[in-house]
Amino acid sequence: MAAKKTLIAVGFEGSANKIGVGLVVLDGTILSNPRHTYITPSGHGFLPRETAHHHLRHLLPLLRSALSGAGITRADVDCLCYTKGPSIGAPLQVSAVAAVRALSQLWEKPIVAVNHCVAHIEMGRVVTGAEDPVVLCVSRGNTLISYSEGKYRIFGGTIDIAVGNCLDRFAGVFTLSNDPSPGYNIEQVCSLYFCFKNARCVIHVERIIHVYLICNLGFSMLKIVVTYYRVKGSAIILCTYDLPTVKGVKFMDLPYVVKGMNVSFSGILSYIEATAVEKLKNNECTPADLCYSVQETVCAMLVEIIERAMAHCDKKDVLIVGGVGCNDRLQELMRVMCSERGGKLFATDDRYCIDNGAMIAYTGLLAFAHGMTTPLEESTFTQRVANFKEKLTLKEEQYRHHNPCLEAPISHQSVIYIASLAFAQMLLYCYHGDMWYPYSLTNIN
Amino acid sequence: MDPMASDAGFDVGDRLPASSGWEFVCDFEVDYGSEEHAKIVYATLTVDKELQPDKVKRQMSISDGKLKVHFEAVEARFLRASFSAFVDLMILTTQIIEEYN
Numbered sequence: 206m207a208a209k210k211t212l213i214a215v216g217f218e219g220s221a222n223k224i225g226v227g228l229v230v231l232d233g234t235i236l237s238n239p240r241h242t243y244i245t246p247s248g249h250g251f252l253p254r255e256t257a258h259h260h261l262r263h264l265l266p267l268l269r270s271a272l273s274g275a276g277i278t279r280a281d282v283d284c285l286c287y288t289k290g291p292s293i294g295a296p297l298q299v300s301a302v303a304a305v306r307a308l309s310q311l312w313e314k315p316i317v318a319v320n321h322c323v324a325h326i327e328m329g330r331v332v333t334g335a336e337d338p339v340v341l342c343v344s345r346g347n348t349l350i351s352y353s354e355g356k357y358r359i360f361g362g363t364i365d366i367a368v369g370n371c372l373d374r375f376a377g378v379f380t381l382s383n384d385p386s387p388g389y390n391i392e393q394v395c396s397l398y399f400c401f402k403n404a405r406c407v408i409h410v411e412r413i414i415h416v417y418l419i420c421n422l423g424f425s426m427l428k429i430v431v432t433y434y435r436v437k438g439s440a441i442i443l444c445t446y447d448l449p450t451v452k453g454v455k456f457m458d459l460p461y462v463v464k465g466m467n468v469s470f471s472g473i474l475s476y477i478e479a480t481a482v483e484k485l486k487n488n489e490c491t492p493a494d495l496c497y498s499v500q501e502t503v504c505a506m507l508v509e510i511i512e513r514a515m516a517h518c519d520k521k522d523v524l525i526v527g528g529v530g531c532n533d534r535l536q537e538l539m540r541v542m543c544s545e546r547g548g549k550l551f552a553t554d555d556r557y558c559i560d561n562g563a564m565i566a567y568t569g570l571l572a573f574a575h576g577m578t579t580p581l582e583e584s585t586f587t588q589r590v591a592n593f594k595e596k597l598t599l600k601e602e603q604y605r606h607h608n609p610c611l612e613a614p615i616s617h618q619s620v621i622y623i624a625s626l627a628f629a630q631m632l633l634y635c636y637h638g639d640m641w642y643p644y645s646l647t648n649i650n
Numbered sequence: 651m652d653p654m655a656s657d658a659g660f661d662v663g664d665r666l667p668a669s670s671g672w673e674f675v676c677d678f679e680v681d682y683g684s685e686e687h688a689k690i691v692y693a694t695l696t697v698d699k700e701l702q703p704d705k706v707k708r709q710m711s712i713s714d715g716k717l718k719v720h721f722e723a724v725e726a727r728f729l730r731a732s733f734s735a736f737v738d739l740m741i742l743t744t745q746i747i748e749e750y751n
Contacts, residue, residue: 257735261742265749293733298698303739306694307746570729584697 209460212283213306213575215271216566217264219300220292220321222251224260226271227562228282231570233331236275238563241266242386250373271562284578286569289318290587297586306584315578317569323559327571329526331553337522341511344369344527344560345533360514361466369529371470375477375499380603384490386528386559421510456492457481457498461506466513468506473499502623504535510540521548530558582613663670672707680740685708686712687747688712694743695736706732 212231225240243259245251260262272278276510286307287301309316326340344367365375460472477495484490511523523543525536530552540550557564568610572578673689682688692712705728709720719736722730 257738261738264742265745269749294701299739299742302698303694304743304746306697307690307743308750310690310693311747311750581693582697586698649696 214566214570216286216562217301218562218565219260222287223560224300226267227566228275229566235563237271239270239370253293253295257299260300263292272277284573286317316584318579319565319569324564327568335551338522338524341525342527343529364467365471406547458503508538524551528559531555674723676721679716681716685715688717
């Protein structure tokens with residue numbers, strides 16, 4: 206076999222309801238990146254055990270399709286990367302750990318453990334080419350802002366639930382479809398309204414039939430949509446007239462909680478679950494009103510703290526990563542804010558924003574290229590990456606937590622710290638060379 | 651090689667060494683017919699410790715290409731949960747070996 210030119214990694218991501226296998230080259234080229242999502246019935250979240258079973262079923266078929274899609278064999282693979290955490294235990298264990306451990310022995314390849322949040326950010330950077338942005342990481346489990354200055358630091362985050370979690374549970378109140386994700390469907394309800402309002406309507410109906418129903422469309426219109434959908438599998442509707450059945454959407458005041466650099470989303474959820482449900486019953490508002498108001502409020506809160514972070518560390522660019530980062534409205538608002546500050550927004554589409562195997566493979570490969578691997582016996586998974594805590598004294602940590610922008614490097618290697626407050630977890634990263642790694646991976650004195 | 655179809659000798663009982671508290675016991679073995687394969691499964695599954703060691707204990711050993719597993723638990727539900735999670739992963743590991751051996 207010809208000498209290999211470049212390193213290739215396989216990455217396994219299965220920390221939440223998606224299982225993905227990605228093959229990536231060190232320069233960031235993605236050879237293949239299939240994934241499969243566990244879609245729960247409307248109004249339900251995903252349970253660890255059922256999700257684990259979903260991953261068990263799909264792991265091997267995905268690995269097969271990843272290898273054949275990339276056109277390589279196992280001999281070409283240099284390392285096996287998996288998501289160590291933070292996330293839910295059972296799915297992590299299935300998708301990544303058991304598979305990677307077994308494959309590592311069979312293929313005689315090293316293992317690299319990867320932190321989920323780091324992977325999101327690294328992937329975002331390589332895909333967009335953003336050089337030194339303020340990073341907003343928004344997903345079901347995480348909401349945090351960090352910025353880098355030779356090292357990553359946490360600037361703020363949610364003080365209760367993650368934004369994705371808030372949207373999920375909000376969607377659950379209306380039993381919006383979980384396919385492909387609740388947040389996506391909230392966005393569809395909003396854009397649907399605007400489409401009609403502007404009387405120029407382009408709707409892609411592959412997945413939003415359910416949304417249509419709650420939008421209270423005229424029956425004849427709905428029938429056309431559904432028929433077309435059944436025949437074609439998807440439907441794009443163009444209409445040039447305003448539909449009288451759709452009333453104007455109104456913005457409702459929701460709890461807007463920004464505390465310094467932090468945000469809180471639980472108030473919005475409580476409001477929806479209590480007050481808004483009553484209002485709905487009394488026909489004082491529509492689901493479309495609520496979807497619109499929630500999206501506007503949440504996005505505005507995130508834009509506000511990001512802008513503050515940019516002003517503070519004198520950065521112009523923003524990178525949005527994580528599943529909620531696909532939200533067009535969030536990107537739109539952020540883009541406006543960035544352009545007003547003379548900067549640029551870097552965002553990725555759903556191929557990279559949503560959890561995928563390639564981001565794990567790429568981040569793991571960076572570590573591997575720097576000679577970092579995880580021994581089989583240590584290839585554990587963790588729901589919280591709190592065990593990294595022990596490496597710092599509590600005092601230092603608290604100091605860093607409350608004054609992230611004032612922190613000083615602890616030693617010659619910069620210690621980076623990200624708090625994903627959604628899980629009340631603390632993660633530590635080290636900056637070494639040009640890359641940063643979970644603290645446990647680096648045994649540098 | 652399919653663990654479910656092997657000569658697994660299940661021995662689940664609620665015998666009564668009541669003083670010890672570890673009343674619920676489950677023993678089974680899977681014949682992989684290969685020392686090497688049994689070792690891979692063992693090494694894969696031994697890394698994750700039982701999450702509640704005060705409620706469930708797990709011991710594994712290998713002999714003659716067979717993986718022997720022994721569970722002890724203080725309550726049947728803990729035994730059930732640990733056992734089924736373990737078997738799920740064991741099946742996946744076995745499938746991986748079958749496919750990529």
